[in-house]
Amino acid sequence: MDISTSYGTLGGPNITIRELSKKHIRFILSDTDLSVANSLRRVMIAEVPTVAIDMVEIETNTTVLADEFLAHRLGMVPIDSRDVEKLRYTRDCTCSQYCPECSVELTLHVKCTEDRTKEVTSRDLVSSNPSFVPVLQDKHDSGILLVKLRKGHELKLKCIAKKGVAKEHAKWSPVSGVSFEYDPYNKLRHTQYWFEETEEEWPLSKNASEEEAPDPNARKY
Template sequence: MADTTSRRLVELHKEHISNISSTDYPGVYPGEDHEWRLEDFKKHLKIDFQTLSEDRVEFDLVGVDASVANAIRRILIAEVPTVAIERVYMYNNTSIMQDEVLSHRLGLVPLNIDPRMLDDAPLDYQTGSTDRNTVVFSLDIECSDREDAKPNEKDPEKLYYNSNVFAEAITWVPQGEQASLFASNPPRAVNPKILLTKLRPGQEIHLEMHAIKSNGRDHTKFSPVATASYRLMPHIQLLKPGDRYDEAKRRVEKLEMKNQEQAERFRDAFGDGVIEVKKERGKYFVRVKDPRRDTVTRRILELPEFEGTVKLGRVRDWFIFSVESTGQYPAQDLFPVAVSVLREKVRGLRADVERLQREWEGSRATPGEEAERDAEMSG
């Protein structure tokens, strides 16, 4: 029986990497059937959320290939819809910041608006904008002197009103039915303390902003993630000294060291928390505590005293995702939304393939068959 576990590993050596190409497809191994089946896919698929918070999530996706993992990553970045400021109508801006730069900064402010509450942006913005697809904001602020400022005061915050213009100054202006639609969660900036610009006495800003729904393919301001990345699960296998040709018999859960100093050198060759040193009956052992914390530096392979005692690799179908939300979605909601987008893309592809198949079958029909089909349709 072949060792299927080793086939899942990309092996790391001191100066090269081996077993890079995947071989889990039909015809590679004699007598083995690797045809893709939905039942097998479901059996091996695993999704495990490791870290959960409002703005960051880490989860494991096991049992898929790199194309699926990368598709999800790209969808997270560029195809999950959000709402952002698209148009700025500048009525008055006497600040030091130019109109174009200020408009650009406003567009990059993440907005706390559930995009599922809005329709897609209209093709014709001038005639198609409604309260169902556009959210309106205003920014009206002026800077003036504080009457209670001390004579020798140097801090602008204590000298002037509105010396710093923060995102909290952006005010939502309800349109149509939006007052009731967003009553429980009014649209606003995700972080109210984002600095937009600075003002001094006599300077003011008066403008109106229109926010629409779109995705990162249109502009990065619509991307719901600050970072979306993945890495392969590290694999660390301890090997006791012995026959180098029979690796299976050499595999151990813990490896005995000569003394405490050697055990600590082994531990320190990895990242923090990867290897644990334990003392049992006066002897020192090392064991793998948390391989997912390893950064795969391969430093252990450069130490001659540990040659042949450890095998490094990465599991080719075990992806560790790290996703940080910009605030439009809770971080834990991003993966399900990305999967929904992927399913819609699959449905669209299936419909196109079925349409092409019908057209191809129709083109192969004989004149008599075409006449019969026309008669059936007319009847």
């Protein structure tokens, strides 16, 4: 979706949203320092709290994958964290280990009884709190593949999802990557080649439309 909405205060940073969808956002940050842009990028990666599976208790596992392998896959399943502020950090909770105030319990029990392969996905996880469920794109999304079962294989486990930030572990990161561009015309000459043609060695991006093109007759340093 292409939109153009600006947010900011008089004399402060301005944010203009250019694209917004379920998977990504593109915006223009202006009237501020480069250090602020980089700080914002780092905060989005490592400081935004989310909910992720932190503990896995496996009761039955006769699949081809080891317990540790399954636990790692489960930890990377994205959990809807729009209501994350309703949960406490475990370190701030008064419970001994975990409770509904600081965690969410998800269970999974799947057994293959047919002669064909059965896929177990994040959709098979049942959450104790409807506000915190595995992320799905839509009702037709089958979920993230966790393991495949053959006839007779069974997987039964319980997961405890907790609130955290990515500087503790990457599983709590709300984004896959955050980047920014601040010199689309390469006015600062970032490349080190003896021969430098902007369009060949530094192709223009969409962000070039946000700036005035440099004077081709201006002196180059």
